[in-house]
Amino acid sequence: MTSDKPAEAQTLAIVAPSILKALRLMREQLGPDAFIVSSTVTADGVEIVASLEAPAAPAAADAVSLALAAPPLPPLPAADVSPTSLTVLDAGSGDASVLREIHSMRGMIEEQLAGLAWNKTQRRDPLRGQLLRTLLGAGFSARLARDLLADLPAGLNHAGGLDYLKSAMACQMPMLEDEDALMNEGGVYALMGPTGVGKTTTTAKLAARCVMRFGADKLALITTDSYRIGAYEQLRIYGQILGVAVHAVKDAGDLETVLASLHDKHMVLIDTVGMSQRDRAVSDQIAMLCGASRPVKRLLLLNAASHGDTLNEVVKAYRHGAQASGSSSLAGCILTKVDEATHPGALIDIVIRHQLPVHYVSSGQKVPENLVLGDRRQLIDSVFEARSQSAWFVPGEADLDEQPARTDEKVAAAEAVSRRLRSQCQQLIRTLAHNAQELTLNAAALSAADIGFDAGRALCRQLSDEPAEPPQEEGAISRMLLSRAAADSQRHCSGYVLASHGETSLPAGKEALAGVRLTALLSDGTGLPFAALLASGGAEAEMGACAASELRQLDNKPVVHLLPGMASFDRVQTWHACGLAWMACAPAGLQVALAEDGVSATLHELLPGMTFSAPEPVSFRGRAGLLSVAEMMVNVFAQPASGCVGRPADATMQRCVVRRIVDAASGKLVAHSYLLASVMVQAKAQQLIQWAGWQADARAYFLLLEQSLTNPEDDSGSGDALRLDRLRVLAHTCLTVFRLQQSPQAWAEPARRVIAQLAGQTFKPAQPVPGAVLLEGLGKLYVLLDALENGESAPVSAVQHAADGGTRNGVWKNQ
CATH class of the missing domain: 3.40.50.300 (P-loop containing nucleotide triphosphate hydrolases)
Incomplete structure (x- = not known):
């Protein structure tokens, strides 16, 4: 308040409860150029006499003496009171020097009192001060930050206060x-x-x-x-x-x-x-x-x-x-x-x-x-998610000489992160899949299509629920996959189970688990894969899957192993001894002996004497052609060195099927190939030719699996068993993606479109969707379906991976 004393020559006496308020009133009424003539502590507070005219030197000295005679103010740091200022006052120099010292003292007092007021506010309402620092650090102006905090309800923790600020911003944001x-x-x-x-x-x-x-x-x-x-x-x-x-x-x-x-x-x-x-x-x-x-x-x-x-x-x-x-x-x-x-x-x-x-x-x-x-919520959430890797221009608590946040405040901040992640999950559902109904309808179509969707989802869930260390019961996932493969073979295979093989390395940080043998089981009716099995490195992988008894038969059906190239004679003998059925592409220069007369020659040299079937029309590399097939029984033996003769006594009898394709218009030979198969394979020659084509088509599946391993998570601390389980789950998920890519049915096109949208991609109806996009979207779909079913009880880690573009099991991430 202002006293009733009359003002003389623009001199004003101000009485206020505190020195800070008195100085503010002085600036409001006389401006920033006012001079303090005197200050006195009274029963009502502090009285300041101020004037717009510079006082004379004695008056200035009196003002200084009055200020020094007043009760002491809060102690100032020693560095803030310079020896020079004391010398000037003691020397009793001119008016200008004294006034400069008075202004300097006033600035120091205001700064000190402002710091005391801030610390008092921090002690009285620490949440408000913490939220204010959060808003200023995020880039908000002090004006808007104080307006938002003006009506902050009492009794909130940090997470609740942050939610209140977000809601207040959303209401004001057009x-x-x-x-x-x-x-x-x-x-x-x-x-x-x-x-x-x-x-x-x-x-x-x-x-x-x-x-x-x-x-x-x-x-x-x-x-x-x-x-x-x-x-x-x-x-x-x-x-x-x-x-x-x-x-x-x-x-x-x-x-x-x-x-x-x-x-x-x-x-x-x-x-x-x-x-x-x-x-x-x-x-x-x-x-x-x-x-x-x-x-x-x-x-x-x-x-x-x-x-x-x-x-x-x-x-x-x-x-x-x-x-x-x-x-x-x-x-x-x-x-x-x-x-x-x-x-x-x-x-x-x-x-x-x-x-x-x-x-x-x-x-x-x-x-x-x-x-x-x-989107209001997404924009506002992004403000508090953005963190610069080198925030040089935003002071932290250590820069402000503040104490670190208390443990309960950190817990509250973690709760806020949890709610934000759940909100992001719901946002993914709304913006990418449009609505939960469309998501669940397409998931139901995928489940009914019998492409391994439900099994892949169950495997991802099981792997994500396991601890970081290998489970006590090693091989559980491997046995589950083998059991599912046996059950699925009843629906997909009529007489044989086809096995196509690939080999890869499972990288993890600076280490690699090499020599991993992958086996894709194909239907003998459609050629599409329906199961994926895995064998770790070692002698078993070196000999291929033939040493594993479970791959000789599956559900009482013989397993025929399709190989891209001819194996060594020793390996063929091993396969023959263990009763393994196989088929391989053979080179034209392979030395064999005819079973009926023992004539030894290369496969190419035997071609002119073979009897081919009636030609059938086919399409070969976009052109019309005629396919003919011939078959003979041959003995395969170790290939002789240069100038030596083979050992027919050690030979094993195999089936040899030759494929010949001529141009339909000119009759010119355009392609021929040779297949060798064990005598245990009783399928027709035309069927063997078809199997060889399916084996070549399966290479796209192995390529997709290789591409999905180009940027895996660094799990070098995990054991080999857990890493192999992750690769098994990934192999099965890639199988589902491959089946989805190949499906021509009506449900497949909208399912591919929705899964691509989950991966953030859009494609025209006739445009094929890459496997990497479907793999990323399928991983998100698994997590989002769990979130829809479990609601708020969905694990935070699951929502984190869905929001970041990965999956919960850590096998693959956003490419």
Whole structure:
């Protein structure tokens, strides 16, 4: 309060409860240039006599003496009281020196009292202070941060306070609520903003969305950028790709003429020239746009990586420029380069304080994938998720000499992270799969299709529930897969089970588990894989799967091992001894002996004397051909060295099938190949030829598995048993993906589309979906289905992997 003493020559006496409030009242009433004549401690508080005129030297000395005679203020640091200031006061120098010392003392007192007040607030309400530091560190202005915290309810923990702030921001943040209404209304939209903010790229992204919505003939593009080299060419190339006409204008007259010629276009997008917010030509550009006969709605592009003060200047310049020219205000804004922002709070701050509706969010260079509709919750959550790897310009608690956060505060922060991850999971379901009903319907179709979907999901769940160390019962997953393979063979195989082999290495950090033998079991009716088995390195893997008794028969059906090339004679003898059925492609120069007469020759030399079946029409490399098949019994023995004779006594009898294809038009031989099979395989020769083709097609499955292992998680600390189990689960999931790729049925196309959307990719109906995309999306689908079934009880780790683009079992990650 102010005393009733009369003021003399602009002198004022102020009485306040504290020195800090007295100084504030003095500045409010007399301004920052006022001088303190005297200060006295009274029963009502502190009395300050201030004046706008500099006091005389004796008066100044009296003021100093009165200040020194007053009760001591809170102790100041020793470094803040310099010896020079004491010398000046003791010397009784001139008025100017004394007044400078008084100003210095006043500044030190204000700073000290402000620090005491902040520490007092921290002790009284530590949560408010912690949340304030969080908001300031995220890039929010102090003004908005204090406004948000003004009505903070009492009794909240850190997680509850953060949720309150997010809800308060969401209520104040304007957004484009209905894109359909914007697209249906159409009109002319101009994209404006400073240089380098991404106007041309964003124009192309918007144009692509419009073309997908109502076609290229209803859209036109205009550019006013005649300053930047290649600006028109860049937009023209985008226009050629989209099939949209692009027009260049230089002034208001050109713009009016072009807009008049485009009256039949439903939507016109204008890419404007980039101008600094301090350029006086901004208002001229706005006047040119808004002076056209056809209304032009302006969208301001804001760079998320810019400083908050820069963004504030940009909005003021482009908004006030419109007011100066008498034009309408901004229709909204588009946030660009969100993926580059380290402290995106400034962007949200600008949107809230200036009430600019967010139409779209751009986070990359891809057209049009990296432009999406704005989502309040996702944007606000991203503010508190963004963390710079080297935050040099945001002081931490150690820089502020604060004590570390208490344990309960860390627990509360972890709870907030848990809720955020669950929210991200639900967001994935809403934005990528549109709704849970569509997700579950496609999951039901995958389950009913008998492609291993349910088994793969169960395996992923089982592996994720196991501890980091190998389980006590090793081989449980291996036995489960073998049991499922036996059951599935009843449905997929009629007489034989086909086994195609591949070999890979399972990398993990700097180590690698090499020599892993993979076996894909194929149907003898369709050639599609229905199971995947795995054998670790060692002697068993070196000899192939033949040493494993379970792969000689499966559900009382013989297993025929399909090999891409002929094995050594010793291995063939081993296979024969253990009763293993096999089939392999043989080279034309393989030395054999005819079983009927013992004539020794190469397979190619025996070809002229063979009797071929009647030709059947086939398609070979896109051309019409005629297929003929011949068969004979041969003895296979160790291949002789140069100049030596073989050992027919050690030979084993095998079936030899020859395939010959001639051109249907000219009759010219275009291909022939040789197959050797054990005599235990009683299938027809034509069937063996078909099996060889299926074995070649299975290479795509092994290639998909190899690609999925290019960037695995670093689990070098895990044991070999756990790593093998992970590879088994991955092999089965790749099998499901491969079956889904090959399926021509009606349910498969929408299922592939939804799974690709979960991986963040979109494809045309006739465009094939890559296996890597389906593998990533299938991993997310497993996690999201668990979250739908379990609700809030879904594990946080599961939601974490779904949000980050991986799967819970740690076998593969987002490629």
